[in-house]
Amino acid sequence: MSHARIIGSGSYLPPRIVTNDQLAADLAQRQIETSDAWITERTGIRQRHLADDGVTSSELAAEAGRAALENAGVGPQDIDLIIVATSTPDFIFPSTACLVQSKLGIKGGPAFDVQAVCSGFVYALTTAEALIRAGRARTALVIGAEVFSRILDWNDRSTCVLFGDGAGAVVLQASEEPGIVGAKLHADGSYAGILNTAGSVSHGCVVGDPFLRMDGQAVFKLAVTALTKSAAEVCAQAGVPVESIDWLVPHQANVRILSAISRRLGVPDEKVIVTLDKHANTSAASVPLAFDAARRDGRIKAGDLVLMQGVGGGFTWGSVLVRM
Structure with missing residues (x-):
């Protein structure tokens, strides 16, 4: 049975940068008080990239995809599977992945979206690896892309300071040697209420709340507990101790969450990849x-x-545990 290895990666951030000071000044015009110190202390975020009006998730995804293909040394003709993880698709349908497929000049193979919000890329990577191991694909382009700025309530200080727009991608290819050595996914729909965007479109109208809403304390507690346990599970699955991890690449949500997870796992801070200060x-x-x-x-x-x-x-x- 073939395995799957990451052979390239790429990323793209919209050129417009909004610093905490700039965001605080904008919010002050709406009588919403915040500051660079307040945001940085609580989140670790110092700036975010925001897409201009009209720029879509598929555009960001295509740019990241191009960079990943170039980094991997493969061309559009080599890709036989595209999976895009996004909660902010261009349309209800077709899928963002199909739009990316067209933008990159890729034809023939399956292309579909995965919707698991901030877990989306991990879900998509696990799905692509399973299809490669089953012999259903050989070279997959896996992308996470979002324009979360479109679903933020810019009058809600508790959420609007936290998010930004961007895309990242990897190329995953069949290999005789293991690359992805373990993966474990979970979900619990009973917690749907603590983080959601509950609006929808019906009969040409927006129904419900179209903005992201979050119970920050509940999310913090569940995230730390769930990811700590998940790390132990996937390491046990792969037959390696947690101490053997060279790098931890966690979801970039809040520096306090990252610190709590690394402490519980015993992973030194210098082995935790942190980029949320640059892109939220x-x-x-x-x-x-x-x-x-x-x-x-x-x-x-x-x-x-x-x-x-x-x-x-x-x-x-x-x-997902990966041997590079």
């Missing part, structure tokens, strides 16, 4: 953005054992 929480894009940044700056190297983790609305969570 980009939901399904956050893990591949952080992964790509660490590969390109030389931290993640061939032979390293990397744990990628996602947690998000649903409630969903999961871990």
